[in-house]
Amino acid sequence: MSRRRTIAIAVTVAGALAFVWLINATALWEFALRALFPTLRDVLMPRDTLATFVLQHLALVGTSSVLTIAVGVPLGIWVTRRSGAEFRSLVVAGTDLGQTFPPVAVLALAMPVLGFGFWPTIMALFIYGLFPVVSATIAGIEAVPRSVVEAGVGMGMSSSQVLMRAELPLASRVIVSGIRTSVAINIGTATVGAAIGTGGLGVPIIGGLAVQNMAYVLEGAIPAALLAVLADSILAQVESAVTVAEG
Amino acid sequence: MSDHSLQTRFDRVALVGAIVTLAGATALPFVELRPNRLVPGTVHSLADAGVWMFATWGLVALALLSAVAPSAKARSAASSASAYGLVAVLAWALGEAASTLLVGQTSVARVSIGSGAWVILLGAAVIGFAGGEERKRYLLRRLGPPVLVLAAVVSAFVWGGLDDISLAQEFEVRAESFWQLLAGHLALAGAGVALGAVFGVPLGLWATRDRKVRGVVLGVTGIIQTVPSLALLGLLILPLSALGNAVPFLRDLGVRGIGAAPGLVALTMYALLPIVRNTYVGLAEVDPAVVDAGRGMGMSSRQLLMRVELPLALPLIMEGLRTASVLLIGITTLTVFAGARNLGILIFEGLGQFAPDLILLGALPVIVLAVVVDVALSALAKRLTPEGVRE
Amino acid sequence: MIRLEGVTRRYGDELAVDDLSLEVAEGEVCVLIGPSGCGKTTTLRMINRLIEPSGGSIMVNGRNVMSMRPEELRRGLGYVIQSIGLFPHLSVERNIGVVPHLLGWDKQRMAERARELLHLVGLDPEVYLGKYPRQLSGGEAQRVGVARALAADPPVLLMDEPFGAVDPLNRERLQAEFARIQRELHKTVLFVTHDIDEAIRLADKVAIMRDGRLQQFASPEEVLNHPANKFVHDFVGADRALKRLVRVRVEDVMRSPAIVQEGSEELAFRVAAGRRRFVYVIDAAGKLVGWMDTADLEPDMDPAEALTRVDPAQASVRSDASLRDALSRMLGLGFRAIAVTDDKCRLVGEVTFAAVEEAMTEGDEHITNIAEEDAG
Secondary structure, eight states, X not given: OHHHHHHHHHHHHHHHHHHHHHHHOHHHHHHHHHHHOTTOSOSSOTTSOHHHHXXXXXXXXXXXXXXXXXXXXXXXXXXXXXXXXXXXXXXXXXXXXXXHXXXXXXXXXXXXXXXXXXXXXXXXXXXXXXXXXXXXXXXXXXXXXXXXHHHHHHTTOOHHHHIIIIIHHHHHHHHHHHHHHHHHHHHHHHHHGGGGTOOSTHHHHXXXXXXXXXXXXXXXXXXXXHHHHHHHHHHXXXXXXXXXXXO | OOHHHHHTSOOHXXXXXXXXXXXXXXXXXXXXXXXXXXXXXXXXXXXXXXXXXXXXXXXXXXXXXXXXXXXXXXXXXXXXHHHHHHHHHHHHHHHHHHHHHXXXXXXXXXXXXXXHHXXXXXXXXXXXXXXXXXXHHHHHHOOHHHHHHHHXXXXXXXXXXXXXXXXXXXXXXXXXXXXXXHHHHHHHHHHHHHHHHHHHHHHHHHHHHOHHHHHHHHHHHHHHHHSOHHHHHHHHHHHHHHHHHHOHHHHHTTOOSSSHHHHHHHHHHHHHHHHHHHHHHHHHTSOHHHHHHHHHTTOOHHHHIIIIIHHHHHHHHHHHHHHHHHHHHHHGGGGGGGTOOSTHHHHHHXXXXXOHHHHHHHHHHHHHHHHHHHHHHHHHHHHHSOGGGOO | OEEEEEXXXXXXXXXXXXXXXXXXXXXXXXXXXOSTTSSHHHHHHHHTTSSOOSEEEEEETTXXXXXXXXXXXXXXXXXXXXXXXXXXXXXXXXXXXXXXXXXXXXXXXXXXXXXXXXXXXXXXXHHHTTOOGGGSOHHHHHHHHHHHHHTTOOSXXXXXXXXXXXXXXXXXXXXXXXXXXXXXXXXXXXXXXXXXXXXHHHOSEEEEEETTEEEEEEOXXXXXXXXXXXXXXXXXXXXXXXXXXXXXXXXXXXXXXOEEETTOHHHHHHHHHTTOSEEEEEOTTSBEEEEEEGGGOOTTSOGGGGOEEXXXXXXXXXXXXXXXXXXXXXXXXXXXXXXXXXXXXXXXXXXXXXXXXXXXXTTHHHHHHHHXXXXX
C-alpha cells in the first residue's frame, strides 16, 4: 500500500513539473497548433502568453480557495459546537440550497450585486466554494462516532482537545474531499470569469469561440483540463495522506 | 440542543437575521433609478419609501421579539410571520418605489433592484430559520406560508407596480424569446440527462459485473467530471466537426462542431459520473444474501435484476439522476458559446453589455429551475422508494 | 431422493469437495457437518447448482441436476440460508410468494398459501402478512425464511446454517419447531451446520466432512457410539455421553409408576406403601396433581396431608422430550426421577435417573478402544 502511495505521489509531482514545462513551451504550442490549423493567421492568442493565462487562473482559484478554507472549515466546526448549535439548521439548509444553485448563475448574479472585476469574482467563487466545504466539515465531524468523543471526554480531555485530537483527525478525509470538490468547481467556474474580464484560461476559450479560432480554444481548453486534473490529483494525495488508517 | 435550552436563551439566529435585514434596509441602496437600462444612475434607500420603511422596522422588531418569546411554538410562529412578512413588504416596496420614481421620467428610464433589497431578502431567510428545530418541522409540514409569499409577490406584480421594476420590463421586452430560450434550456438539459441515463445505467450495471470495467468506467467518468465544462466543450468542438465532415449522414443529423451537438455531447458526458456512480453503488449495496436467496429460489439473472436488484437500487439511481439534472441545468448555460440557444444567452449577453437586468433575467430562472428540479426529483425519488426500505 | 456419486469440486489446484458420495432417502434429514472450509456449504450449493460440480453426478428425485435448467431445478428445491436474504422491498406475504409467483400461481392461491405457511411456522398471519422484513426480529425473519422455502411445497429442502445467526435461546426454539414441522411434512432435507448439538438433535443421518472428504456417514447414534476415526471422535467431543441423551426420547425409556387418583389417597397409599416409597397423584381427568412420599407420613396423620401439589408444567417432562431435557429437569429439581406427561398434562409415565445413566453408557467400550488405538 505505501509503495503504491509513493508511486502515486511521484506521478503527481512529475505531472506538476510536466505541466509547468508545458505551459512555458510556447514554441511547441505554436508548432503543434500550426500543424493542426494551417489556414489560421494566429494560433496563439496575442493578448497574453499562456503562462500568464495560467497564472491569472491560479490567482483567482488560489485566492478564493484559501479564503474558502479559512472561513468554511471554522464555520463548519463552529456550528457543530455548543456555541454555534442554534445556527446549524440555518447553515445546513443554506449550504444544501446553495449547492443546488448552478455556479455559473451565482457568478453571473454576483455582477449586478457586487460589480465587475477581479475582487467581485473572487467573492463569488469564495461564497460558492463555501457550500461544499462547510457541508463536508459538518458531515465529517458529525460522522465521528459518539463513543470516540465520549471516550475522549471520559479520559479527561477538554472539548478543544477532543476536537483537535479526535474529531478533526477522524473528519479530515471528508473535509479534504469537500475542499477537493470546492477547488474543482472553482477551477471550472473561473474559466467563465473570462466573460466578465477577469482573465484566466477562459479568455482563449471564449475568445476563440467568438472569433471562430479553434486554435485559441485549444490553447485554453487543454491547459484548463490538465490544470483541473492535476489539482484534483494533488488534493487526492492530500486526502489519502490525512486518511486515518482504518483496521 | 433540546428545545428546552433554546427556550431559556436568547435566540441569536433571530438577532443575526434582524441585523442583516436592518443593514440592508438602511445602509445599502434599495433601488437605483437609471436614465436607461445600461448606464448607472442615482440610488435610493428604503428610508425614502416611508410607510414601507416603518413596516420593515415593525417586522424586524417582531423578529427580535421572537428571540425572547417564552415557548418554542411562539418563537417559531413569530419568526415565520416576520420572515414571510418581510418578503411581502419587500415585493410591495420595490413595486411602489419603482412606480413613484418613474413618474416624470422618460420611457427608457429604469428602476432596478439594489443590493439592499437582496440583503433584506437574505436577512428574511435567516430570520425564517430562527426558533430552532421546531421551525424546520413547521416549514416542512406547512405549505401554507410559502403560498402566502407567492400570493404577496404576485399581488405586488398585479396591483403594486412591481411590473415597473426594470427586471419586469426587461422580461416584457424579451417575453417571446425568453420562453423559447427557457424551452431550449429544458430540452437540452433534459436530453443530456436522458442520454446520460441511457449510457450511464448500463455502464453502472456493467461495472458491478466486472472489476476491471469498474475501475475504468469510474475512473474515466471521474476525470471528465473534473475537467472544466467550458474546456470540455472547447475540446469537443474539433473532433465533432471532424466527425461531421467525415460522415455526411451524421452531419445531417446535427453532428457539427458548432450548435447543439457539442453541447449535448458535453452535457451527456457530465451526466455520466453521478448516474454511473449511483447505479454502481446502488446495485453493489444490495445485500449479497438477498441475491443468493433469489438465485437459490430459481430466479434467472434477468428476473433477479428486474425484480430485486433494480428496485432496491432505484432510490440511489434516482439520486444520481437528480444530481445530474441539477448539474446540467447550470452547465447548459455554457453551451451558448458553442452556438446553442438557451437561457445562457441572456446571462452572457447581459455580462457582455454590462446589463444587470439581462443577467438577472437569465440567471434567476436558471437558479429557480435548478431548485425546482432538485425538489421535484427528490420527491419523485421518495415515491419510487419501495415501501419496505423507506426511511 | 438426493444421491451424490463421486462429486468433486475443484478451485484451481484445491479440492473443495473430493469424491463425495452419499444418499439421502425420502423424508430423511441429512445433516452435513464439519469445521469451516470442509466443503459442506460447497456440497449443498452444488445440489441447486449455485456452484457447478467439477465432476461426479448429483441426482435429485431420480433426475440428474446437470440435465435440468438451473432456474427450473432451484424452483423445486426449498432454500434457506443463514443470512435469510428476505427481499427488503417486499412484504412478508410477497416474500413467501416469490417462488409461487415464478411458477405462475394465481393471486388467490398465493395468498392462501402464505397464510397457511405463516400458521405452520407459528406466526399470526393477521399480524405478519403485511409487515416488511426490517420490521421483523431475527427469529421471526428466519421463520418467514423457512415459510418462503416451503411455499411451493418442494419435496426437498436445502438449509445452509439456517439457525446460525440466531441467539441460543431462539435457536433451540427454532430447532424444536423445525423438528415439529418436519414430523408433519416429511421433507427430504439436506442441512448444513457446524453445531454438533444441532446435528445430533435434528438429523436422521449425519455426514461428517473434513477437507472436502466424507469422514463418516451414519445415524447420530452410530456416530456417537462408533466414531469412524479419531477426527470424528474429537469432533463429536468429550461430552458424547450427554449428546447421546439428545437422541433418546423420554417415551422410549419411561416406565409405569405407581398412581393414585386424588381423594383415594389413603387406600392407594396403603396399597402402594409396601412396594414403593413414591406415589403420583392424578385428578379424574388423569392430570398430574402432585405426589406423596411414604417417608413424610407419620402414623397418625391424614395421608392427604402428605400430598405435595405441583405445577405439571414445571415438575414433569413431555413424552416427546429428549432424555437430556429430562436429565436437566431432574438436576434442576433435585429428584432421582421425574414424571412424564402428554400435551394435556396427563401423567403417562416416569423416567428414573437409572434409565438416564443406562442410556449414557451405551456403546462406551468401543469408544475407549478407539481412543487407545489412536494413543498407541
